[in-house]
Amino acid sequence: MADTISNTGLNEVGSVLRDLEKYGQSPWLDFIQRSFTEDGSLSKLVEEDGLRGVTSNPAIFEKAIGHGTEYDPQIRKLLEGEGLSPGELYEHLAIDDIRSACAVLDPVFEKTKGLDGYVSLEVSPYLAFDAHGTITEARRLWKAVGRPNLMIKIPGTVEGTGAIREAIADGINVNVTLLFSLDAYKAVLEAYISGLEARVARGEEISRISSVASFFVSRIDAKIDAEIDRRVAAGDPEAEALKAIRGKVAIANAKMAYQYYLEVRNSPRWKALAEKGANPQRLLWASTGTKDKAYSDVLYVEELIGPETVNTIPPATFDAYRDHGKSRASLTENVDQARHVMAEAERLGLGLDGITAKLVKDGCAAFSVSFDTLLTAVATKREAVLGDRLLRVSADLPPDLRDDVAAAEKDWSHSGGLRRIWKKDPSVWTNGPEAGWLNWLTVVQDRLWHIEELEVLARDVRSRGFKDILLLGMGGSSLGPEVLAETFGKREGWPKLHVLDSTDPQQVTAFEKAIDPKNTLFIVASKSGGTLEPNILFAHFWQVAGQALGKKPGDSFIAITDPGSHMQKVAEENGFWRIFYGDPKIGGRYSVLSNFGLVPAAASGIDVRKLLTVTRLMVESCDGSAPPSANPGAVLGLILGHAAHCFNRDKVTILASEGIASLGAWLEQLIAESTGKKGLGLIPIDEEELGTPDVYGTDRVFVDLLLGDDVPDSRLGALRAAGAPVVTIRLADKAQIGQAFFLFEFATAVAGAVLGIDPFDQPDVEFSKLETRKLTSAYAETGSLPPETPFAKDGPLSFYADAKNTEASGNKGDAVSILKALFDRVKPGDYVGLLAYIRRDQQTRDWAQSVRMELRDALKVATAAEFGPRFLHSTGQAYKGGPDSGVFLQVTATDAADVPVPGHGFSFSVVKAAQARGDFEVLAARGRRALRVHIDGPLEDGLKALETAIHKALAGA
The missing domain is CATH 3.40.50.10490 (Glucose-6-phosphate isomerase like protein; domain 1)
Incomplete structure (x- = not known):
């Protein structure tokens, strides 16, 4: 099909397309493009071919906006300010095109007194089965365009029909699209009439309201003919009867619709409205490009010419009809033969009702796919124009994960998952209380206000x-x-x-x-x-x-x-x-x-204004209008979710440039507390120094956070080559830290949906709080915490555990044997958590880092080094509620000095001890492999002794 229309083929009197007007039919063009309007081509068609209207749809806009560069200057100008989401950006572009076309056709509108001269703009195809969403968007677009010769295209679905009635009652011109069956047409004609009657009942005028019902033609023949050919090839005994109606059903179907139109046109009910100035809802023949090359390329124009109708013609057919079309009053010819064709189609069991129902669904789906493609192109252009104003997300994935994520993007596109998130629809997750926790989606704009x-x-x-x-x-x-x-x-x-x-x-x-x-x-x-x-x-x-x-x-x-x-x-x-x-x-x-x-x-x-303004660009990038494949938050979330859910890569290993290194601790809480529950989840691994491929299993996803021109660690190349997934997130400068916050919030919500959990609750954190409260209450009442006895002591180190973990320690009395027994329980795919309830300063952090790296290299598993009690409100949720793959060594110590808590019957040391004990009790209750070692005496000496024992235990493992 041609993408533009030529202006050749004019005869001495003018274009043959003008002949259609003699028979009461208006030729409209199924095409819109900015350059076509701006260079005068559209105006020339109006003047020379008698063009009387323009229709658009997502597929047309996808071709116009998604390809080439003619829209790029406006995109750059629109994004010079505060930015727009892909959907908002598309609307700005589309509305400008629609307004320009409306201006060209305005003389036709005035000359025909509102019968013709219309330009159609479609509501989002995503809303085809959403009555409330459709009428809401119809009203918004009608107001945004603000032209009397605009028509809002609404699909003729069951849900759309209700919206059509409301739109007509509101005084909005409507082009009903995707009509295939007589029953569907009857329903939308009723919606039009009842909408007009509602206005009359309110005393409102109806003479300037117009509507067309777009009845699709060639697609029906494509489906019916394919079934006929299949049955004929299979030797169907009715082969001759089948062949006799091949290529005739679509036109017969359209003629039956027109006969119904005439019947209603002559009814007393309609005449009452006509007396008040009502315009008829004309039938518009759509999908009139010939798909079967055995047929005439102007078949669906020549055979459907009749009074008070419209034919919206695609560019190639427009040119063909101008070149060799023949006009006659064909629509009312051979009506009895058309009835016979329809009766034969039913007798032969061609399933027209099923085909038309499927065509509606397929048409909505096809427009949704086109809209996705369009918005993906707009999002890509938007990202290119924003350049360094937006952080960048890229991924190197092994083929199996890459293919899985690509399939997931299509699934999410089909299900509208991202749009449902923005609508705060809890069914994205567990259909529980999630909707009550989603105001983080809009908080950036709220705070800017x-x-x-x-x-x-x-x-x-x-x-x-x-x-x-x-x-x-x-x-x-x-x-x-x-x-x-x-x-x-x-x-x-x-x-x-x-x-x-x-x-x-x-x-x-x-x-x-x-x-x-x-x-x-x-x-x-x-x-x-x-x-x-x-x-x-x-x-x-x-x-x-x-x-x-x-x-x-x-x-x-x-x-x-x-x-x-x-x-x-x-x-x-x-x-x-x-x-x-x-x-x-x-x-x-x-x-x-x-x-x-x-x-x-x-x-x-x-500068919080700057921080939020910069962050808003990422909020817009993750908007529901950005299809999954072009939505950075969705892409990241699907990678993390599917890596864990389908490939057991649940250890999210975070690397970060020095300037943004602290982001890792925040990510630990976000990811672990959000996803670690019901035995599922992602385990974030922060600050674990990068190693060579031989120290890693197949349970990792690496997230590399880079700032400015920082280069990735060279060892990541070897990990990629070994098949490890690597996601790179590059911030142009520190001001984009807010973008990183929102990106990961959105990604975590998406990953939670993949895992099938509620990413907004934290049930196991609450259990730890409860256990702590019991212990501090006991202290306040008795002046001491409940007594406990170590199952073993070795120098400054005392060991504690529940009965099951004590038994697993082998009942040995020395630290090396006890620690070796713990490490022997570590399996491939596990991780080791070092949970230190000691002061957190550079010295203790260095100690924890040294120990964890030795554990990682010796056991070849992920390691986490956490300080209590802060991790209780962070990774503690995943350690208790997530997958049972953690092996934990809790470290406590006798404090060198204590600080009382004013107004309470306990001190900070007591609180910390209660938190550690409560934490361990919940770990034990969850059946986790865990050991607690308590240091008596100077902390530094005790940590050295523990590190030495760990070293020896690993050497003997």
């Missing part, structure tokens, strides 16, 4: 001269701000942001010494206000600040909490300087782009 309150805070903080900010929180309330603090560093002229998320008394004391409480802004961050750690940290630093200031320090405190929480009450009672509210419909680990991340960012001098 309220950006002034954050900018006012920033100015006020600076004017008050604070030197430090100390944020007190846990999990999502602390890990996000920690990334921002470490990524952007201290800003010149602004206070330094410190983040404390530990109950270790040494760590609490270290942070207290690092600040000047007289010049510190304290931020207490707690969504529920009932989380133990921020509450006791607040109690301590409230006392510290009060002693330093010599008064109640409320004007040095800010609370970030959900409305109506216990923390709000505390803040109000204590006269906090400010209270900022979170969104109850955003979980903690998805909250970094809400006030929980933005308040400390703004207070420490980070």
Whole structure:
């Protein structure tokens, strides 16, 4: 089919296409393209061929916008500002084309008094079976285009029919598309008439409303003829009768529709509307390009010419008809013969009803595929124009995973999974409470709408001269701000942001010494206000600040909490300087782009307006209008989900450039707490130094986070060659950290859907909290924690476990044998978690890193080095609720010094001990392979002794 129309073939009097007007038929063009309108070609068809309308559909726009470069200048201009999603970008382009075509056809519209001169724009084909979505979009597009000679195309599905009636009642011109059967046509004609009657009943005018019913033709013959040919080839006894109606059913079907139109046209009901100025809903013959080369290329034009009809002609057929078409009043010819053809089709069992029903579904699906292709092209152009304004996601996948992900992208496209996420449809996951946790999807735009309150805070903080900010929180309330603090560093002229998320008394004391409480802004961050750690940290630093200031320090405190929480009450009672509210419909680990991340960012001098504006580009990239293959969040989520679900590659190994290295700890919480449940999930592995292929199994996916021009570790090439999946995410600069936040939030939600779990709950975190609460309550009542006895002691090391794990240790008394027994339980595909309830500083982090790398190289499994209690609100969920592939060594120690918690009957050491014991009890209850080793005496000496024992145990393993 030609993509453009020639202007040759005019006879002396003009184009033969003008002959159609003599028979009451209007020729419309099934084609639109910007250059065709701008260069005068469309106008020439109107003047010389008598063209009286234009139709468009997703396939036409896909050819127009998706190919070539003529739309690129406008795309660049549109994206110079704040950016648009692929869907919004497409609409801007399409609406401009529609408006331009409307302008060309406006004289026809005026001359025919609104009978012709229309340009059609289709509602999204994704909405074909969604009545509410269709009418909502029809109203929006009608208003957006704002031209009286616009027609909104609505599919003639059962759901579409209801929307058609509403649209007509609203005064919207409608082109009903994808009609194949007489019954469907009857339904839409009824919808048109009843829509007009609704307006009349309200006293509204109906004379300027127009509608056409697009009855598809050639596709019916293509299906029927194929069935006839099959049966004839198979030796059907009715072969001659079958051959007699080959190529005739589609035209006969159309003629029957026209006969019904005439019947209704002459009914008293219609005449009553006509007296009030109503325009008839004309039949429009669509799909009139000939598909069988045995037939005339103008068959479906020549045989369907009649009064009060339209033929929307594709470009090649338009040229052909101009060249050799013959016009006659064919539509009312041989009507009895047409009835005979229809009766024969039924007698011969050709299944016309089934075919037309399938054609509707196939047509909707085909338009959806075209729309996907179009939006993919727009998304690709958008990404190219944005360039370094957008972080880049690329993937090197082994063939089996690559093919699996490609198939998943098609499945998600077919099911509309991404659009359903944006509609907050819980059926994407478990059809449970997920819809109540999805406001993170829109929080970036929401915060931009309220950006002034954050900018006012920033100015006020600076004017008050604070030197430090100390944020007190846990999990999502602390890990996000920690990334921002470490990524952007201290800003010149602004206070330094410190983040404390530990109950270790040494760590609490270290942070207290690092600040000047007289010049510190304290931020207490707690969504529920009932989380133990921020509450006791607040109690301590409230006392510290009060002693330093010599008064109640409320004007040095800010609370970030959900409305109506216990923390709000505390803040109000204590006269906090400010209270900022979170969104109850955003979980903690998805909250970094809400006030929980933005308040400390703004207070420490980070330009939050810029951060959010840059981040919005990624939100738009992950929009539901971006098809799965062109949606970076979907692509990443499908890779992670399918790698784990289908190939047992569930260890997400995170590598990161130094400038954004802290992102890994935030990702640990997001991925582990979201997906690790019901025995399923992804296990994030952060800060594990990259090794050679021989130290890895087949359970890894590597995610390489690169900043600026940083080059990937050369060892990744060897891993790729060995068949390991590698996803590379490159940030042009640190300002794109917000894009990374949203990218992974969206990807994690998609991965959760692949795994079939609710990615927004954390049931096993709650169990750990419950166990901790039991122990601290016991201490408050008795003055001590419940007694416990080690099953073995070796120097400064004491070993504890439940009965099952004690038995598995072999009942040996020395540390090396006990540790060897634990490591002997490690199997290929497992991971080892080192869970250290000790102070977290550079020295202890170096120790943990050294131990984990030795474990990784010796056992050839993934390793995680975590510090308690912060990991309880992070990876702790996956360790307990995820796959039973973890082997855990918990490390506790007797603290060199303790710090009491003001107003409570326990100290920070007691809380930390209770948290460690509660954590181990839940691990044991889940049947996990676990061992606890407690260090008595100096921590440094005990860690050396433990490391030596681990080394010897591995040497003997």
